[in-house]
Amino acid sequence: MKSKQPNMNLGAALLFVIFSLLFFVLLLRFLFIQVTGEAGGQVLAAKAEQKYKKERIIDASRGSIFDRKGEVIAEDIVGYKLVAILDESLTTNPKKPKHVVNPKTTAKALAKHIDMDEPDIYEILTKEKRYQVEFGRAGRDISNKTKQEIEKLKLPGITFVRDTKRFYPNGIFASHLIGYIEKKEDKNGKIKTAGKLGLENSLEGYLKETDGKISFESDLWGYLLPNGKEKITPPKHGSNVYLTIDKIIQTFLEDSMNKVAEEYKPKKIIGIVADAKTGEILAMGQRPTFHPNSREGIEDSWHNEAVENSYEPGSTMKVFTLAAAIEEGVFNPNETFKSGAYVVGRDRIHDHNRYGWGQISYLEGVQRSSNVAFAKIALEKLGEEAFYDYLLEFGFDRPTGIELPNEVGGKILFNVPIEVVTTSYGQGTAVTPIQQIQAMTAIANDGKMRKPQVLKKIVDPNSGKVMKEVKSEVVSTPISAETAKKVRDILETVVTSPKGTGTLYQIDGYQVAGKTGTAQIPGPDGRYLYGHNQYVYSFLGVAPKDDPKLIMYVAVQEPSHENGVNGAVPVAEVFNSVMKHSLQYLNIEPSEVKKATARSIPNLVDQPVEEAKSLLEESGYEAVVIGEGLTVAEQNPPSKTTLLEGQKVIIKTDGNMIMPDMIGWSLRDVMKVVKLAELKLKITGNGYVIKQNLSPGSFMNKGDEINVKLEEPSKTYGGETEGNDEKAKSKGNDKKAKSEGNDETPESEGNDKKTESENMTQEDS
Template identity: 45%
Template sequence: MAARKKSTIMRALILLGIVSLFFMIFAARVVYVQVGKEVKGQDLEEMAESRWTTTQPLHGERGTIYDRGGEALAEEVQSFTAFAIIDEDYEDHIEDPAQAASDLSPLINMEEEELENLLSQEDRFQVELGSGAKYLSLSEKEAIEELDINGIQFITEPKRYYPNQTFASHVLGFTNRDMTESLMGLERGLNDNLEPEDGELSYERNRQGVPLLDPNEIIDEPEDGEDVYLTIDSNIQTVLEQAMTEVDETYSPNKITAVVANAKTGEILGMSNRPSFNPNEYESITNYTNFAVSDRIEPGSTMKMFTLAAAIEEGVYDGEETYQSGRYEILDSRISDHNNGEGWGEIDFDEGLQRSSNVAFAKLVLEKLGADTFFSYIDAFGFRDITGIDLPNETNSSIADSDDLDAGVSGFGQASAYTPIQLVQAATAIANDGEMMKPYVVDRIHNEQEDKNTYTAEPESAGNPISAETAKEVREKLETVVSGEYGTGKPYQIDGIDVAGKTGTAQISSDDGSGYLSGENENIFSFMGMAPADDPSIIVYVAVDRPELDGSESGSAPVSQIFNPVMKQSLSYMNIAPETDVENDEVFEETGIDTVNFTEMTTQQAQEKAESLGLVPVVVGAGNDIESQLPESGNNVIAGEKIFLRTNGEAIMPDMTGWSIRDAKRFSELLDKPLRFEGSGYVSEQNIDPEAAIPDKGAITITLMTPAEMREEEAAEEEPAEESEENASEDAEETQEDASDGETEEETPEEGEEIQDNEEESEAAEETVPEEAPLEEEPAETE
């Protein structure tokens, strides 16, 4: 009995010990957790907070890119993505998939059958509507809403938008729509400045996700990207884009590049290329190269202005000295003038400059300067180094400098190759009294949140290759290229303004490196001009690669169609008026920087005054007094430009057909109404009929078409009767072709023959002609 009792006590003690041990371990663990607040490496406070706290991202906005006047060229805007609710248990759902697909498919670029199948799916609450329903503009969203289809909903999201469409596209570059990648141009080069930093908002909530009465919010504010202001002038750029589009459609060249620069500062006021692209439609880009900075070409005779400058600076140029034009021997090769090597007999060097004689400039280099001195000026004008312009992917020159032949042909623009921006930088030395200015396109970078500029550009000298006296004499000589009796630059004359410049007809190396392309118009035609010649403010360089010219046209035709309007517009916005007669002087005085204040006049007086100044008045309203105007008083306009006049009466819609996008924007700004547009070019359609009252609410919506698109539309609307006339004409052409079958093909030069450009020059003709001819034999090292 005693033994049993003892055993029971022992078991009880053991059990008590075990229980006590477990209790002690548990208590120790509780104390550990209370003190350390951690279980299996996880912080208990964080776990509890995560269950009751939610975090939402706060979006930072990408910086805007502006032109020099503050007009947005690239900006972040709100876009809309459409989706469809197809669950029949939900009140607002697609009721008739077939009808909805029929109405909606044209607006989202999806086949009707495919869309109907999408909307007819079972066991789905909602469906996305494809890429055509994403990133919609407000006008596109409103067009879908007008269909009044039950079940169509929208979500809002930011996207990158380029309001001017095809506009300085290679300068701006682009991002993808949701701005997750910066792929080209300034968008990529300045991505660190433009890119925002997102923030977040954290707050406490209950199990249903509803914020608590004391949510304990923690806000990490987002930081918007910095804004970038360019030197680009939208007025000049607009004229440049329009002129280049016209030439591109008319002459179908291989490519075009053009640069407009402030001669005093190096600011780039305009820059464009063809082919170009609309950054809003970046999937269709075919040309990613900014030819102005990333493509080097043999400059042709535009190079002669720098050879001339070197000769004058060295004191070895005598314009009245004569030489025998036509041909010139260098080592084992022969230089030829562009008229099949015939030349113009014995002429002086000034006439050789006007006629763009290759022989004259080869002799200047080899007999006057010497190869070493010539190449020292190549260095001084900055041709061996990139300019350092603030655009990505700038390439450098390729200079042939191994012997006298290289020096001789480089002196008139062959063998060595440079980028257009290198040529423009060098030209600033001639325009700016010897001081060469570094080109730049970014004026300043502004941090809106801190309200300060984080970067401000200043004009920067790139050297002084020549003296002010030499620069002045070079400009005087180059002015005769445009106005002189024998000048090849006559098509670049602008009434009332003296232009100094040099034409160029550059050859193009073949793809296999065996020599130059041969055949009619297988050249790059160019012009480098500055104005006014006595004290240039503007430099314009234009190069057109292999345009399709008809038999009566020279290479200057497409180039001048870009250069002339751009130079005129640029000088106008620099407040430089042509020197014309008294009547025209009054026009430009009145329409210069001190534009007339029409708001002090009656409607009739304003119309008469505007017309007397050569402006085109657009009166908006039926009142008798002018209340506002655009451009405002004090702004700069040119003769032939529209002046928008708002009266005190009801606003009446004008006929906008043929207006430029710039005019349309001014009109919408005058009325303080949003403008929405599609396409590029000129206005072809408008949502408010002409002569109708303009409603207080709503936007002005227009459709733009290029001249080529307009011509195609007109051709499609022609009567079928015209087709029979065309058929008859085609039959006649076929008969003529049959009759010419026996003609021999044009013979190509055999080895050892002197190769010539396929150009002809009429001594009596007023238009310019292509200048250069290649070498008789082109050594491999000069290519």
């Protein structure tokens, strides 16, 4: 027993020494941490703050885009992001899994609701084991409807994160002018948005939002500590942008281009409508175009054709050659010249019909769009130097400065006499459509050339303070008011004279002044394209002629239709429809009002629908059919009623009843449908229909309730108006332009080289 005691004492002493050393080390460590505040090379206060301090993002909204009257064109709305949870550890109850259990079944189900193929979804769900995965662009901006459809499937592990999405409520609507935004993931995994194309891009600095955040101290479970510090950085919403675009006029343009694109299938259409007094752009569109919500069609056209591409304009350029000659006092409309051909050195140019019209006056030369007339005006009357100075005054050498990205300037070829000649009638030299609109403001606005603008003002979304306001700007005065009036008077005869090339552009009740153009298209080898309708047909016009309110430019490239049909017909269909409806919408009184004739309506009951429609239309009435049957069952007004021509007669057939499009209708016409279909009517406002709750083309049944919203047409135009409601669309029945008249197609001879002036002869349709 005694031998054990020394060993136990030694062991106890050894343990005492070891524990003493450990205690001493811990004490030193504690003192070190206390003094330095660091452990393991990290600041403990920072680690504690990181652990207990929470941060949440406060979402900011991108600025909205409105038209001139406050109608929304682009805005942020609530959207959802699709997320798949893959971490199996989240499932605590196998009967209620919280992760994706069956990737194959999940992929098959999701492929029916998002724009991604089943194999690609399956690959995302199985490629690597992560806590959760997303589905890129296909899984972002999910609508509430799609979200609900996916939620009904009750797919384990599939959930949604609330997000915002950019929404364009009007669909295809000035798409290249407005642009779109794109979401991309940065290096840190954060989703960033940026404007692409149009104003979404050029006004990014104003529209862009900055998210805010709130940081606070919390316990382990994330709850706010009683005395915890809280710091809030408020979000900075993007500024709101108001444009000069008018939603109603833009809709007129979009609808008209849709019809022409469908019927004639041209390679391109460009349309611009501008306020003649201010240069404000009221509508701008093109085909092909794209849908800004889905991006469908974007691959067909990345450029805004109105500002980003210059091309040979054709004879619309003659407007400005004529204006220069009148301003210089060298244009005598009664002076005559020999038409047909004109020799410039070793080059020869021809009129579009090759042989001309004999000895004619310069006025007739303008009406017939004679190349020879304008060649002689440019070289013999104006002279190269004076003509070039006017081209600069009209701004064809530089961009206009409109608030759109990537604008290009013109390319004036003016080195040798033949280039002076071809420029006078719009070939060789290239300009943009927006440059032609700007130059035309001088003709329409008493010689004062206005800078075109699409931006009206930028407003702070919180305070309502106007941060930036764009005023109409005179950039040049190339001609006098007297000259401008003379030009308009002459251009009116281009439309009204039987000898004029613009007879297709006559609009009942309104005097139109303008110039046609037919430009040849350079091919990839430098030669001009030849063949039926391988041209750019265009028209540049103003109305009403004496006091222009609107300027409009339309160009249609290579329309496809039967040989022998005038290539300008598609242009006229766009111009006439949009110009007439826009003038009516703006309450511009017609200069000539035809007196309507009153007639007694015939009995249409039991007649075939098509025969009844023809009979009404021949009598000057507008037939509206509500039904899908083939025989007339009832009519309103009834037979023997005296009715002024131009008014509506409602025909009910023996089939299912179909709701008509009543936008722009009077209450009297609405009542005709209500009575005939035995509907219940609810009315809001006074004037003409601007909204209806039952969609056009939908079935309607006896007893259905139809709600219509009415509004008085605008009494004035040019300033701000009260209310944001859409104005009534005019329902004109313009007759389709026919192929008769002066179809002037360029002709040339030689080896088709673009550099040879004989091939630079182009004329109008």
